[in-house]
Amino acid sequence: MNYYKHHVFFCTNQRENGAACCQDHDAQFFRDYAKTQLKKLKMSGSGKCRINNAGCLDRCKEGPVMVVYPDAIWYRYENQADIDEIIEEHLQNGRVVERLKV
Amino acid sequence: MNYYKHHVFFCTNQRENGAACCQDHDAQFFRDYAKTQLKKLKMSGSGKCRINNAGCLDRCKEGPVMVVYPDAIWYRYENQADIDEIIEEHLQNGRVVERLKV
Numbered sequence: 001m002n003y004y005k006h007h008v009f010f011c012t013n014q015r016e017n018g019a020a021c022c023q024d025h026d027a028q029f030f031r032d033y034a035k036t037q038l039k040k041l042k043m044s045g046s047g048k049c050r051i052n053n054a055g056c057l058d059r060c061k062e063g064p065v066m067v068v069y070p071d072a073i074w075y076r077y078e079n080q081a082d083i084d085e086i087i088e089e090h091l092q093n094g095r096v097v098e099r100l101k102v
Numbered sequence: 103m104n105y106y107k108h109h110v111f112f113c114t115n116q117r118e119n120g121a122a123c124c125q126d127h128d129a130q131f132f133r134d135y136a137k138t139q140l141k142k143l144k145m146s147g148s149g150k151c152r153i154n155n156a157g158c159l160d161r162c163k164e165g166p167v168m169v170v171y172p173d174a175i176w177y178r179y180e181n182q183a184d185i186d187e188i189i190e191e192h193l194q195n196g197r198v199v200e201r202l203k204v
Contacts, residue, residue: 046160067105
């Protein structure tokens with residue numbers, strides 16, 4: 001069994017040169033929101049899910065992005081409703097959210 | 103095809119309360135070393151490998167740890183030779199380094 005069933009990485013990188021980056025879209029806020037929601041749902045921990053910050057995932061122009069491993073599914077999100085949908089559909093029910101895939 | 107064939111996350115978290123953490127073992131140095139080596143080998147980029155920093159991966163007592171996705175293989179490393187072996191065996195040749203697995 002994998003150590004985490006779903007291991008989710010949010011790019012929270014802030015680029016300093018004015019170039020596109022995930023943190024321009026408040027990525028840290030959405031990462032923190034996802035982490036809080038998973039804790040509320042008691043979905044956090046080994047055998048379950050973990051939400052992590054990551055350094056630049058190098059898909060800056062497509063951002064803000066997150067990636068769900070080991071599924072290797074990448075998402076772009078816009079708001080809390082998108083995060084809620086990814087949690088409910090993908091992390092709880094194992095269904096990829098096609099409309100948010102990048 | 104996955105965006106990255108191998109996506110490697112090094113925990114580089116520094117805990118402030120004296121508890122065990124990966125950064126106590128110079129995790130940032132080893133992450134930077136891995137990134138440099140992969141660039142030299144021209145193994146970096148989409149369709150190939152990416153080395154990322156991550157926040158706390160929550161396996162602190164087993165650290166320093168890194169995880170290779172989508173394979174979901176976790177390693178503990180001690181020195182540059184361990185990193186070299188993971189790069190050569192796992193990332194180049196697709197063979198898990200059993201002696202370093204956690």
